[in-house]
Amino acid sequence: MAILNLRVNGKERTVEDVDPATPLLWVLRDSLNLVGTKFGCGMAVCGACTVLVDGEPIRACSTPVAGLAGKNITTIEGLARSEKELHPLQQAWIDHDVPQCGYCQAGQLMSATALLARTPKPTDEDIDAAMAGNLCRCGTYQRIRAAIHTAAGRLAKGKA
Amino acid sequence: MNAQWTAAVTADESLRALMSEVEAGAPALPMHAVKLDRRSFLKLTGMAGGGLTLGFVLGGQTSEAANAPSDFAPNAFLRISSKGSILIYNKGPEIGQGIKTAFPLIIAEELDALWTDVVVEQAPVNPTVYGNQSAGGSRSIPSSWDQLRKAGAVARAMLVSAAAASWKVPVAECTTRDSAVWNGKRKLTYGALAVKASALPVPDAATVRLKERSEYRLLGKAYTGVENRKVVTGAPLFGIDQQLPGLKFAVYEKCPATGGKVRSANLEEIKRLPGVRDAFVIEGNGKPTEVMAGVAIVADSTWAAFEARKKLRVEWDESTASKDSWTAITKRAAELAKQPAGETTTISVGATADALKGAAKTVEGFYTYPFVSHSPLEPQNCTAWNHEGILEFWSPTQTADRSLKTLSDALGLPVEKIKVNQTRVGGGFGRRLMNDYACEAGAIAQRFAGPVKLMWTREQDLAHDFYRPGGFHSLAGGVDAQGKLVAWRNHFISFTTDGKNPVSGGNLPDQEFPAQNVPNYQLTQTLLPLLTPCGPWRAPRSCSVAWVIQSFLHELSAAAGRDHRDFLLEVMGAPRLLPGGLNTGRAADVIKLVTEKAGWGQKLPAGHGLGLAFHFSHAGHFAEVAEVSVDANKRIRLHRMVVVGDIGPIVNMSGANNQCEGGVIDGYSTMLGLEITMENGRVEQSNFHQYPILRIADQPKVEVHFIQSDNPPTGVGEPALPPVAPAICNAIYAAIGHRVRTLPLTKEGFSV
Numbered sequence: 075m076a077i078l079n080l081r082v083n084g085k086e087r088t089v090e091d092v093d094p095a096t097p098l099l100w101v102l103r104d105s106l107n108l109v110g111t112k113f114g115c116g117m118a119v120c121g122a123c124t125v126l127v128d129g130e131p132i133r134a135c136s137t138p139v140a141g142l143a144g145k146n147i148t149t150i151e152g153l154a155r156s157e158k159e160l161h162p163l164q165q166a167w168i169d170h171d172v173p174q175c176g177y178c179q180a181g182q183l184m185s186a187t188a189l190l191a192r193t194p195k196p197t198d199e200d201i202d203a204a205m206a207g208n209l210c211r212c213g214t215y216q217r218i219r220a221a222i223h224t225a226a227g228r229l230a231k232g233k234a
Numbered sequence: 235m236n237a238q239w240t241a242a243v244t245a246d247e248s249l250r251a252l253m254s255e256v257e258a259g260a261p262a263l264p265m266h267a268v269k270l271d272r273r274s275f276l277k278l279t280g281m282a283g284g285g286l287t288l289g290f291v292l293g294g295q296t297s298e299a300a301n302a303p304s305d306f307a308p309n310a311f312l313r314i315s316s317k318g319s320i321l322i323y324n325k326g327p328e329i330g331q332g333i334k335t336a337f338p339l340i341i342a343e344e345l346d347a348l349w350t351d352v353v354v355e356q357a358p359v360n361p362t363v364y365g366n367q368s369a370g371g372s373r374s375i376p377s378s379w380d381q382l383r384k385a386g387a388v389a390r391a392m393l394v395s396a397a398a399a400s401w402k403v404p405v406a407e408c409t410t411r412d413s414a415v416w417n418g419k420r421k422l423t424y425g426a427l428a429v430k431a432s433a434l435p436v437p438d439a440a441t442v443r444l445k446e447r448s449e450y451r452l453l454g455k456a457y458t459g460v461e462n463r464k465v466v467t468g469a470p471l472f473g474i475d476q477q478l479p480g481l482k483f484a485v486y487e488k489c490p491a492t493g494g495k496v497r498s499a500n501l502e503e504i505k506r507l508p509g510v511r512d513a514f515v516i517e518g519n520g521k522p523t524e525v526m527a528g529v530a531i532v533a534d535s536t537w538a539a540f541e542a543r544k545k546l547r548v549e550w551d552e553s554t555a556s557k558d559s560w561t562a563i564t565k566r567a568a569e570l571a572k573q574p575a576g577e578t579t580t581i582s583v584g585a586t587a588d589a590l591k592g593a594a595k596t597v598e599g600f601y602t603y604p605f606v607s608h609s610p611l612e613p614q615n616c617t618a619w620n621h622e623g624i625l626e627f628w629s630p631t632q633t634a635d636r637s638l639k640t641l642s643d644a645l646g647l648p649v650e651k652i653k654v655n656q657t658r659v660g661g662g663f664g665r666r667l668m669n670d671y672a673c674e675a676g677a678i679a680q681r682f683a684g685p686v687k688l689m690w691t692r693e694q695d696l697a698h699d700f701y702r703p704g705g706f707h708s709l710a711g712g713v714d715a716q717g718k719l720v721a722w723r724n725h726f727i728s729f730t731t732d733g734k735n736p737v738s739g740g741n742l743p744d745q746e747f748p749a750q751n752v753p754n755y756q757l758t759q760t761l762l763p764l765l766t767p768c769g770p771w772r773a774p775r776s777c778s779v780a781w782v783i784q785s786f787l788h789e790l791s792a793a794a795g796r797d798h799r800d801f802l803l804e805v806m807g808a809p810r811l812l813p814g815g816l817n818t819g820r821a822a823d824v825i826k827l828v829t830e831k832a833g834w835g836q837k838l839p840a841g842h843g844l845g846l847a848f849h850f851s852h853a854g855h856f857a858e859v860a861e862v863s864v865d866a867n868k869r870i871r872l873h874r875m876v877v878v879g880d881i882g883p884i885v886n887m888s889g890a891n892n893q894c895e896g897g898v899i900d901g902y903s904t905m906l907g908l909e910i911t912m913e914n915g916r917v918e919q920s921n922f923h924q925y926p927i928l929r930i931a932d933q934p935k936v937e938v939h940f941i942q943s944d945n946p947p948t949g950v951g952e953p954a955l956p957p958v959a960p961a962i963c964n965a966i967y968a969a970i971g972h973r974v975r976t977l978p979l980t981k982e983g984f985s986v
Contacts, residue, residue, distance in 0.1 A: 093509075093537065093541075096535070097537065100537040104535045104537070105535070109468070109470045109474070110467070110470075111468070112472075112474070112611075112660070113474065113536075113613065114611050114613070114692065114922075115692045116691055116692055116921075117692075119921065119922045119923050120611065120692075149468065150467065150468030151467065153468075154467055160463075160466070167462065167465075167466045168466060169458065170458075171457070171458040171888040171892060173330075173462055173465045174331070174332070174892055174893075175329060175610070175659065175660050175661040176330070176461070176462075176660070177330075177472060177610075177611045177660030177661060178611050179465050179466060180466075183466060201930070202930050203931075205929075205930045206929055206931060208929075209929065211609060211611040211661050211900075211927060212330050212896045213896035213897075213898065213900050213903070214895070214896065215928075215929075216933055217892070218930065219933070
């Protein structure tokens, strides 16, 4: 058991009495009460637990927390720009009414965030490649694609 | 009688009861007395749903805040504050079908509320007050339509009365729109009328006027889900998200073969592991739908519980456990298929054997489909807390109301000692019609002081499902010299757990298409023994048999050299309503429109094909056309799926489209590569790497159109799925001339 210092959504968080082998997912959910990141498979094949570590998407269910000290961890709770202003992807998700059950969508949004940071104007193929690790059991992929394009368009407009 | 049938596994008994209730739309719970602490009552009688008449008393017992004196709360569905906000309670479980948006829209429509004024909250679980609080069988909309409309209309009538009295004008001179009552150009907002309306008597719901469809302002347009903002910001919504002070985390290990009991376990060793609070055996009651025998581990974190489970060693007594083998089942079914008729005759019309002999052309085919799992992305879980004499649950269930009785039976507690809070549900698909996970959480909470969250792993979720049963159909059919369908024979090989009745999803009713559309029809059935639990899976029965029926119909039209659209329309015949609900006129309308939208008859490149299929289920008439291409290596691509449905008027166009889009993907994903196999009673697939749900790159273009007929509105969560697999297989045949008779497609060498 150890004490760990983590930087989550821009805040320094201390987790006491934690097994360093614990996957980040369960530290977020059980210790830090950040339950937006979801458990789906436990073996990094469904993407429901996707978070960003220094901007890169990782599967929190299979990433031991010990190696994450000093890195910037961003979860779905830290994606919005402020209390009032959502990230353009979040707004596009609402505008396209993407979610059905909604359980996978936090992971989808985090993967999409990493995609747009790298590729501001993605093609369908770019989207398929970047989102390949995220399952949606309800089958909302068509809307996910459309929402990513919408968000990319709005981001480009915002910068122009 | 097979010895297996005497085993104490009775999944189907309770499931049959449950499904008949779901299909009848009737609440399972006795209408026990509930004390109502509100002065205002709304007596609604003659609720929709199987002709059931219930003396519901809709009291305002919704939350503490409901007692604010300045609020207008004419019934348990809504509350209007004097500040103008309109709170609507959604009574049904939100499982991804969009009911938390659709139900309040129906109330808001009759209320004439401005949708932006509406705030939606989840209602408490109390079937005495709310009636049906389950989501199954696509019955939410049809079973609650009139109840919700009346709830809104009664409130509107009272607000109009209050305004008319204020202005001293007749009620007839008042109109409503945008959360206000209008008299000419002057208006009083609902908020301004809240106090006055509260003092009025509540009119009889049977006397209030309901809107004509032409008067709708809200229904039929597209709305984003009322909880979408919370979904995209990661707010705690789901069962798995529940947090309580001092919450502990539990796992529950059951025998991998259904029916095994605990002989011994290394409990002392487990209890010494870091973070583990307790470990104990639960005997259970032998019902897969309630509590099977197993070992519970309670720990300080989910991870500690998962880690302890890895070290758990249980010796199982498998003397009465399942030994089911898919290999043995398929071998036996292939032998049985050689017999033209099964053990029992479901229905026989005309002289099928003679008609087949006399047919100009006959076709035979043996169709096989596998068991499949629901696999909602949120694994089964439930939080339970035994406190202050009440066992309280936070449960992601599709059957919030029925779960009260199930929990009462399973845990030996009176219903009054059980409280269920409904959470958002991370996917239903029929899996959470059962409440086994809640029963397990309750059994653990009865043994452990403090709140406990039971968490299943994905592996447990795949291993302990109520599977869509596999099945086998040995078919023969014939057409006459004009290419008209004259004979249809189906020997259906399915399963039984009790030695008498088919398993859930393993029955085929005598009214199933095309029983009433062909002059000579014979349906017989043979049941094989099974102990693997089966249960309703999205569009139960239809999700598998539609593929068989609509594929074989295409075999016959192809043999006759007919255009399949013409053939299908001919089989439907003159427009009429058939017993069982199939309206051949509505069927013909969706078939005509879908072929028009899809460009039926167009010339396509080599290796491309269009496939058409129709299916009626859950009161919905759906026809679909798939465009598929297949290359020389049997790699297939589904380019486009056009869906046309008639479910009457649409409540939320975005939600309805989303359900159809999802139904297409679910149907495609399942027929493409999903199967559950079992050997020695154990399911062989452990996680998504062996149960490969479709990913984004294989998403086809899905187009959805509705014929909004004047028929009563019906559900859309299920009926778009059944035509998907046959439309795709018929398209494969059109593309390369290969007839798929075994699913998933990977079995016949196809890949994407």
